[in-house]
Every structure is written in structure tokens, then in C-alpha cells.
Amino acid sequence: MDKPYHFWIGVIVFTVINLMSSQITITLIAIPVAMTLFPDLDANTPYHRNFLTHGILVWLVVWLFNPILLTALVCLGVGLHCFLDINIHSEQQKGFYLIKFRKKGLFKRFKGRQGLLSTLWLLFNFIGSVVILVIQLKVI
Ligand SMILES: [Zn+2]
Numbered sequence: 001m002d003k004p005y006h007f008w009i010g011v012i013v014f015t016v017i018n019l020m021s022s023q024i025t026i027t028l029i030a031i032p033v034a035m036t037l038f039p040d041l042d043a044n045t046p047y048h049r050n051f052l053t054h055g056i057l058v059w060l061v062v063w064l065f066n067p068i069l070l071t072a073l074v075c076l077g078v079g080l081h082c083f084l085d086i087n088i089h090s091e092q093q094k095g096f097y098l099i100k101f102r103k104k105g106l107f108k109r110f111k112g113r114q115g116l117l118s119t120l121w122l123l124f125n126f127i128g129s130v131v132i133l134v135i136q137l138k139v140i
Helices: 005-020 027-042 057-065 069-085 114-139
Strands: 100-103 106-109
Touching (some): 069 114
Antiparallel strands (some): 100 106
């Protein structure tokens, strides 16, 4: 892990969320915190930063089929990782920063305005994960 702050910010965020709710369990802290580290499991593969690991799509489907607080927090864990990966300096939005999408059988990084699109993708997924949690908390 080149970014240990993903873990510690996850610990703080999910501890605070649990303290605000009535259901404080170690599961609702430990699993979402682990999910803040999940996207970088592909860090040493050619598929690093593809849209499936650095995005909530897969976890959104899991939440839709099983809309409980834990799966909503799993989405937020991945979304938080996406948010923490955002680099606002446009000159640094290149190389491994770029999100890969499937295109003609291979994962390709965005072309053209790829840095901005990658930033928007990361931000959109973070906002999506927050929206999922808001929807989940209204259901409870
Ligand atoms: Zn990452």
C-alpha cells in the first residue's frame, strides 16, 4: 500500500458513522475499512485503476440485491478510496492516475481529456456511495 492514509481515514470515518448510529458493531467498522483498501489490490497488475476496482458499480449491484447498512457502508468504503485517490493538480493527472475502461478487449486508459475524466469518475463514484448511504439510512 503506497497510501496508508486510506486505512486511517477509513477507520476515523467509519468509527464516527458508527458512533452516530444506534448499531455500533465491529463488523460495521472493520469490513468498510477493509473496503477502503480493496481498490488497490490490483496495484501491481496491468489492470490497476480499472473502472471495476476504482468504482462502486459492483458494490452498487450487491447493495441493490441486499440493501442493508453493511453493504451501503461497503459502497462508502470503496467510494472513500476513490475520493482519496483524487488529485486536483491537473499536471499530475496522468500515468497511473488514469482510470481504465474496457475497450476492444483490453483495459485502456482514457485518451484526450483523460485526467479530467478520471477525476470526474472518482468524484462521481464517491458522491454515488454517499447517496447510497443516505438512501439506506432513510430506509432504516
Ligand atoms: Zn487507488
